[in-house]
Amino acid sequence: MNITKESTGDLTATIQIDLTAEDYGEKVNAALKELQRKAALKGFRPGKVPFGLVKKMYGNSAMAEEVNKILSESLNNYIKDNELDILGYPIANEEKNQKVDFENQTEFSFFFDIGTAPEVNLEINDKTAVTFYNITVEDEKVDDYLKNIRNQFGANINPETAEKGDLIKGDFVQVNGDGNPIEGAVTHNSSLSIEFVKDEDVQKKFVGAKVGDKIVFNPLKATGNESETSSMLNIAKDDREKMESDYQFTLTEISRIAPAEVNKELFDKVYPTDNIETEEQFRERLRQEASKYFQKESDNFFVHETLEKLVNETDIPLPEEFVKRWMLETDDKLTKESIDHDFEHYAKSLKQQLIVNKIAKDHDIKVDEQDVRNHIKGYFGKQYMIDITDEEKSKQLDALVNSVMQNQEEVRKIYDELFDEKVREIFKNNLKLNKVDVTYDKFIETVNEHHKHHHNHEH
Structure with missing residues (x-):
């Protein structure tokens, strides 16, 4: 076997792999002997089919399989041994690769194109300034959280008269212009939330209504949403006559959530281990919870902004044509036209990944299996309020951890998160952070403006 690499550009090269019978002969024979051992052909006892017949029947496919295995292994080893930092994976060079004839050929040459990752000259220090948003939790937000929690832990009651926030249930029947049921009318028992009725005149009809009241209205006009109307009446969206018709709604049930009282019982239900005694303490705990959630959103935007800035300020050349070919080979949904159209976006993502790789290498960032296990264990310990320093309880948690570790998708997700x-x-410890205090609503406005600006810029 002979492997050579020829440069074809600043960041591209072609790897040539030459194979002779010495490289694959023994493995092909071993594969054929295994086939002979298992072969069951009419007229021969199991395992007694002549080797020559097996070779004639399966020789070419066995050779093709072994050659492909050797190619894949050799190519990967060559890249690893020579410490080639490549983009994507090697792509077969169709122009140089000849049609293979396993029947008559014994020597083969295969060609693969590679794209090399560019050198990223980058230092993470306080010469780079990035805005970091510290999101303050306003009293109004705490009020909203408290309201939601009171409803979440509230009791379901059935009042006599409907109010705006109620869920009402009843029977729909399709009617004509006079408000009378039509022949073959649609009838359906369904529910609707009064506050989500967009037509104010219709909404007023429901507020104050009682069980047994009949209200005629046009559901499609009232909701302004075809999917909601279709689901509510159990009819197809393309049945325009039924979709656009008036309906009589006979109210059969009114449901309302009576908010839970703000007291010790509620505090213990929401935060059983915090021993909260007063509403003031409870509100402060809700504020902490909101702050933690807001902090996560701010952190994500901070990283996004930082990578944007680093990409814009760092010269990172790419082998564009190779990257486009690799993308086309990787994703069946992509076309040459769509790649050309959106390449600036793809290139930016790739450059961001190269920057992250550089940072990971320079700062020796590693995440191993034990890190993932510790994260899962800590999560369950907190979730179920288990003291992980207790040896017996720690062993019980280990069983849970082992179960999660079987889910490769979940493990990958946790790995990426860590x-x-x-x-x-x-970034936080090395860059210059311009800290800005903002409300959550202002932060969301800033994020939306940012995305809008970059979307317009890319298109």
């Missing part, structure tokens, strides 16, 4: 966390801390 890795991103470490990158974020590098």
Whole structure:
């Protein structure tokens, strides 16, 4: 076997792999002997089919399989041994690769194109300034959280008269212009929330209504939403006659959530281990919870903004044509036209990943299996209020951890989360942070403006 690499550009090269019978012969024979051992052909006892016949029947496919295995292994080893930092993966060079004839050929040459990752010259220090948003939790937000929690832990009651926030249930029947049921009318028992009725005149009809009252209205006009109307009446959206008709609604039930009292019982239900005694303490605990959630959103935006800035300020050349070919080979949904149209966006994502790789290398960022296990264990310990320093309880948690570790998708997600966390801390500890206090609503407005600006810029 002979492997060579020829440069074809600043960041591209072609790897040539030459194979002879010495490289694959023994493995092909071993594969054929295994096939002979298992072969069951009419007229022969199991395992007694002549080797020559097996070779004639399966020789070419066995050779193709072994050659492909050797190619894949050799290519990967060559890239690893020579410490080639490549983009994506190697792509077969269709122009140089000849049609293979396993029947008559014994020597083969294969060509693969590679794209090399550019050198990223980047230092993470306080010469780079980035805005960091510290989101303050206003009293109004705490009020909203408290209202939601009171409703969440409230009791369901059935009052006599409907109010705006109630859920009402009743029977729908399709009617004509005079308000009388039509022949073959649609009838359906369903529910609707009064506050989500967009037509104010219709909404007023429901407020103050009692069980047994009949209200004629046009559901489509009232909701302004075809999907909601279709689901509420159990009819197809394309049945325009039924969709656009008036209906009589006979009220059969009024449901309302009576908010839970703000007292010790509620505090213990929401935060059983915090021993909260007063509403003031409870509101402060809600504020902490909101602050933690807001902080996560702010952190994510901070990393996004930082990577945007670093990409814009760092010269990172890419082998564009190779990257486009690789993308086309990787994703069946992409076309040459769509890649060309959105390449600026794809290139930015790739450059951001190269920057993250550089930071991880320079700062020795690593996440291993034990990190993932510790994270899962800590999560369950907190969730179920288990003292993980207790040896017996710690063993019980280990069983839960082992169960989660079987889910590769979940493990990958946790790995990425821990890795991103470490990158974020590098940014926070080394960059110059211009800290700005903002309300949550102002923060969301800033994020939306940012996305709008960049969307317009890219298109």
